[in-house]
Amino acid sequence: MTIGTVQETAAEGRPAAKASPWSSRWHRVLRVAALEETWTKATAPTALIVAFVVFSLVAPNFATWHNVNAMLADAAIPVLLAVGMTFAVMLAGIDLSMAATLALASVVFGLGYQAEWGLPVSCLLAVGVGVLVGAANGFFVGRVRIPDMIVTLGTMGVVMGIGLVASRGIPMPIADATLRIIARDSLGPFRWNFVIVLGIGVVLHVVLTHTAIGTHLLAVGDSMDASKAMGIRVPRVKLVGYMIGGALAGISAIFLILYVGSTQPAVNTDYVMKAVAATVLGGTSLFGGRATVWGPMLGAVLLTVVQTGLTMVGVEAFFEPAVVGVIVLAAATLMRGRK
């Protein structure tokens, strides 16, 4: 019975494919183009190209290699935070504590550096703080089952407070030769910080698409019931997702330090909004279960390009939060209901 069916299917499928390989390929292209998944995925790249072309036309110095390279380097922190946020959003959650985590990680980095434990240990401390905060988020969201907004709002407060107490709110200058190289020098055509961020993105892309935990993150975000029925340990998967987000906030702290040359105990909440904006622009479903790593990376680059472009055509920096906010709302509206 089974064998008969296989032959039937094969007999139906093959001659058609042989007779007109062109038309079948063309059909497939059309079919893919008609999918809303394709459109969601195309949002960030398309908008990036459009924004780039528009600003190149209106701002004379925009389309120079120097400016492009500078924008890519500026995008390092937004890109890292966007990718981290994506790991919470793909679980149908959100991580509001990322900016606070970043601040605390930078403070702890400073303490380690001040104690002369060296750069590698200080970096590990920063990432460790991020992972720890992420683990706390993941524990309360996954194991205690408190809504993600409340959990990360709470940890945001706690983490912000610890950072302020530990630093007395005072930034600490960090002058490190290696960090200066990463901030200013280039590997081939690209600045070091962009290259490192790209590397982190590639690693996380592989985690998401080529490991079991990557599939489980998406499955849990898509349907907790289905995941449970298939024996996936949902709390553990959520823990991993939030820990990855926390780790990226910790790494962002290192990039902020090498970017501005000092620790930053004050929390910049714009980072959270920008990360959410980039995540949505990158085609991540706010209902969970659908995400890529490269989409939000492009989304964050897009935001940086828009921000730089607006500055270059003479728009005041004060408009920036409003612009990002409008982009969040517009992107979320475009993607509404797309589960």
Added chain:
Amino acid sequence: MASAAEHKIEAVDLTKSFGNVEALKSASLYARPGEVTAIVGDNGAGKSTLIKCLSGYHAPDDGRILVDGKPVHFGSPLDARRTGIETVYQDLALADQLTVWQNIFLNRELTRGLGPLRFTRRAAMRRQAHDLVSGLAVNVPSVTSTVKRLSGGQRQAVAISRAVMWSNQFVIMDEPTAALGLRETAQVEELIRRIVGDGTSVLIISHNFEQVMRLSQQVWVMRAGRVVSGARTADVTGAELVAQVTGANSFG
């Protein structure tokens, strides 16, 4: 009852309470190998609780479960699965935004490598899923499409294929055609016949008496937490089944 070895699975005096509600009161039934065994009964008769005991989802308060004549204890659905019992849940337990092949291999991914460097074998999973689905569920277009793009019947076919992929022994299905139209119901029934033809035993809950008559060889009637009667399907009529379920009379 006949000797245990004749039965693929046997439930003996299963009792299960949720608080004050006695969902199962000493329910007993069996399923013979290579057959479709149907459970019918009104809402709240305890059908779902019974199969959830058999699939390891609930632990019965009392009673025994025998698989191939041997007593088993399931602490979780994973235990049941290791014994060769797969369940197609009523809600199918599919992740809509994942592809068909990702769903088929969900939490049983094929991997290579060691420790943290353990990567999924995407091509191999895709190929195996394709071989499985193209042989069984002829109505499913492609294993690379996401589940949300499939119709109800196609989803059902994917869920059943997944169950069969991991156990050719025993598959439990909770109302597999409840949400389907006529044509899709026919397709799913054809699929069930096919897997039974390949030697899998199937236990099915159904509200559709005609379907029970068409598909099953053995039928059990549940009422108020008990299995009140059982018969070879060939020996009963649809009208008798309806009377049974409503409590009008018994097979005698």
